[in-house]
Amino acid sequence: SVKGVTPEEVRHSGAQIILGNTFHLYLRPGSKLIASLGGLHKFTGWDGPILTDSGGYQVFSLAKLRKITGNGVIFQSPIDGSEHIFTPEMVIEIQETIGSDIIVCLDECIPFPATYEYTKESTDMTLQWAERSKKAIKRYDSGLFCVVQGGFFKDLREYCANELVNTGFDGYAIGGLSVGESKDMMYSVLDQTVPMLPADRPRYLMGVGLPENIIEGVIRGIDMFDCVVPTRHGRRGYLFTQSGHIIIKNAGYKDDESPVEDGCDCYTCSKYSRAYLRHLFMSGEILGLRLNTIHNLHYFGRLMNAIRGAIEEGRMSQFRERFYSIRKEGDRC
Incomplete structure (x- = not known):
């Protein structure tokens, strides 16, 4: 839900699409229950498109409750302490099960600050997970977005963007921003990254939503944003x-x-x-x-x-x- 308001009120504000969080929906009420009740649209009463993020940001924010492996990420539920694993394939399956219109690949949200070595290793893993995510897709009536990572290192952002474009996705998200860096650093990453992404595919800036950030993002070629700022x-x-x-x-x-x-x-x-x-x-x-x-x-x-x-x-x-x-x-x- 959009906290505190009904779907009709959200629609009346001019919104055409809403975001659901895979991590939270998986833990509660559960993807199978949502599917049994007709899918996310019927469950929430929203009749427009729904984008679900991978839940990666939430998982990686559980610094003391998770362990990263090449296969995925093992984490403890912040609700009851139970152990779970997110693999790229499982995250795709969850989003397909609940009926997402736009599905996002699992990626690692790199902490800020981070060393070059850590960022390179993490970026390589995000690329591997993106390839596995694309192979795991079973529903072709939804769009699959990848996530460009690379921290605040120009060559790693370029490397990640190039590899993802070569693999080919329906849309390209830019992650790892608005994590404590300055505005100038954020805009510098956009200046470096956006021109490398296909102009005929949506370019989505994740987790950024102050009015001035939106305008600066649009000027640089961003099409989509999500953020908790308004609510x-x-x-x-x-x-x-x-x-x-x-x-x-x-x-x-x-x-x-x-x-x-x-x-x-x-x-x-x-x-x-x-x-x-x-x-x-x-x-x-x-x-x-x-x-x-x-x-x-x-x-x-x-x-x-x-x-x-x-x-x-x-x-x-x-x-x-x-x-x-x-x-x-x-x-x-």
Whole structure:
């Protein structure tokens, strides 16, 4: 699920596709149960496309609870401590079983920082797993995306991208970013990597989703993004506007009758004031978290729609300049 909101509310925000997490779905409620109940679309009530990631990021974040081998990764469930193994073939099977529309190969999310030697070994393993994943596919009505790794070493990113393009996939994800590096480092990796990926296949930046990151990614040729930013920030009281974000718990909003953002047509802005949203947040009301999330989803939906329009009209550079100009004006206020 998208935390706190219904599929209809997600769709109304302009979203056309959602992401499911293979790791969490495998552990609870389980892929076989989901399949027995009609698959992920019926189970969740979402009638659009669903992309499922490999669960690799979550597995590799369990630093003390997992062991990496050439065959896959052995890990302990953070729920009950039971032992499990993810192999490239098993991860494909799980995603096919639950009915994913876009399936992602298992990869190792390289920690930051990491040595060249570790990164090279990890990148080689990701490439081997990608080949095994492609051979394991049984359903050909879904798309298979690989993941470009290589850390922050230009030659390893180029090596990984070249090998994956030669193998051939339906889409190319770029992983291992937004893991603690600077923005300049992130953008440098994109500058190096994106031109090496086929322009006629989707290019997907994983785990990156701040507005400025999206714009910089699109400028560099990225087509798809996923991130918890709209929902997680909403639950924490951070609301996005064209002028920047507002922190709704700030005392200045105690008697503010204006909506979160003038001109926003989301349910939250059309019905409620900043003062009311602050009251809900400070009172710990669940409704406040839902309303914050609804607004943030609409903000990102409008942002992506505006970006698509700018691309179609050949004015993405001007759009980017205006985005930062409005942000700068907001910072002065």
